[in-house]
Amino acid sequence: MSMGNDNEIRLEKLGEKTFYVTGLFKIGVYKISDTDICLIESGLDRSYAKSVDKVFEKEGLNVKYIINTHYHADHSGGNAYFQEKYNCQILATRINAELMREYALCPSIIWGGSPVKNILNNYFLAENSNAEDIMQKELPEGIEIGMLPGHSYEMIYVKTKDDVAFLGDAVVAEETLSKHHLSYIYDIEKHLETLDVLEQLEAKYYVAYHDEPFTDIKEHVAFNRKNIYENIELIKDICSEPKTIEEVIREYFNRYYFRLSMYKFAVDGGMIRNYMTYLYNKGELCADNIDNFIKWHTTKKFY
Ligand SMILES: [Zn+2]
CATH class of the missing domain: 3.60.15.10 (Ribonuclease Z/Hydroxyacylglutathione hydrolase-like)
Known part of the structure; x- marks a missing residue:
């Protein structure tokens, strides 16, 4: 065969x-x-x-x-x-x-x-x-x-x-x-x-x-x-400081030297968002309003 x-x-x-x-x-x-x-x-x-x-x-x-x-x-x-x-x-x-x-x-x-x-x-x-x-x-x-x-x-x-x-x-x-x-x-x-x-x-x-x-x-x-x-660890690492979803997507792409496009933002960005959703629902990521941005982070500190 x-x-x-x-x-x-x-x-x-x-x-x-x-x-x-x-x-x-x-x-x-x-x-x-x-x-x-x-x-x-x-x-x-x-x-x-x-x-x-x-x-x-x-x-x-x-x-x-x-x-x-x-x-x-x-x-x-x-x-x-x-x-x-x-x-x-x-x-x-x-x-x-x-x-x-x-x-x-x-x-x-x-x-x-x-x-x-x-x-x-x-x-x-x-x-x-x-x-x-x-x-x-x-x-x-x-x-x-x-x-x-x-x-x-x-x-x-x-x-x-x-x-x-x-x-x-x-x-x-x-x-x-x-x-x-x-x-x-x-x-x-x-x-x-x-x-x-x-x-x-x-x-x-x-x-x-x-x-x-x-x-x-x-x-x-x-x-x-x-x-x-690996993706979970990377996203948690990126979120060691509070970041908006767009900043997390940007940072993920930067770490792998990938260039973002509207297409990749929609498709790959959506995949990253699915990871963030999973971590948020499990309580491993927090999301707080900071200056009217929703920022995601791993610390328990209330912003
Ligand atoms: Zn499929």
């Missing part, structure tokens, strides 16, 4: 009925019959889905289901294309299904209100699709799911009978973390609990959407957990 880190789109086998589509995004493919398949995720957008579909056309495969681990546009952006062409059933947890039916709301989750135009690209905005609540439907034979909340609200994993677990964005490659330091986490507390669950999830192969398939889940969980605690 080739595990080359290229962007060529082809089917790779992981088990008797389980495959994944190579390329920038690792789309899961489970054969429910000789010709019918269930996809796990659908690619970035219509054009990406079309290039994936060429592989299915060549193999004479018919997309019967798509299961999305969560609503994020890079996972569900191909839904509309596949549903139009194959009339497939699209399944996700209830809230994720609702979001994919009315996608315009999704960038607001990143921005915290009607979003700035900078983030309205195909990573944050997908076409609507008619997704349904996976808990109310019968799963295709040979597939089971489990909850992995944290990266996103009510994210799931999909495990096939061939002992292959598709993990959505629950873990990120070590290389990516050491380069970017931040990965998107909606709810840090739930995500840390999810990493504990994941550590116990047994499978022959694990597929995270943005990485090559791997076999050692414990190792992946360990460096993902380490990255979170």
Whole structure:
């Protein structure tokens, strides 16, 4: 089995009925019959889905289901294309299904209100699709799911009978973390609990959407957990003196010699804010009004 880190789109086998589509995004493919398949995720957008579909056309495969681990546009952006062409059933947890039916709301989750135009690209905005609540439907034979909340609200994993677990964005490659330091986490507390669950999830192969398939889940969980605690320590260190959220974001970027842009302020800044929210709710950060600025700090001193 080739595990080359290229962007060529082809089917790779992981088990008797389980495959994944190579390329920038690792789309899961489970054969429910000789010709019918269930996809796990659908690619970035219509054009990406079309290039994936060429592989299915060549193999004479018919997309019967798509299961999305969560609503994020890079996972569900191909839904509309596949549903139009194959009339497939699209399944996700209830809230994720609702979001994919009315996608315009999704960038607001990143921005915290009607979003700035900078983030309205195909990573944050997908076409609507008619997704349904996976808990109310019968799963295709040979597939089971489990909850992995944290990266996103009510994210799931999909495990096939061939002992292959598709993990959505629950873990990120070590290389990516050491380069970017931040990965998107909606709810840090739930995500840390999810990493504990994941550590116990047994499978022959694990597929995270943005990485090559791997076999050692414990190792992946360990460096993902380490990255979170590094971010927590860094943010607490930055907040040893009271700072506004914008100052914390600026300081985080300065420490890694990254340059801030409006796009990064919206996306990465949001990730930093999620860490601060977590620490504040846990009582590890205080926030006080100082000269009508809300400043965040680790000291218990009242300003
Ligand atoms: Zn995601």
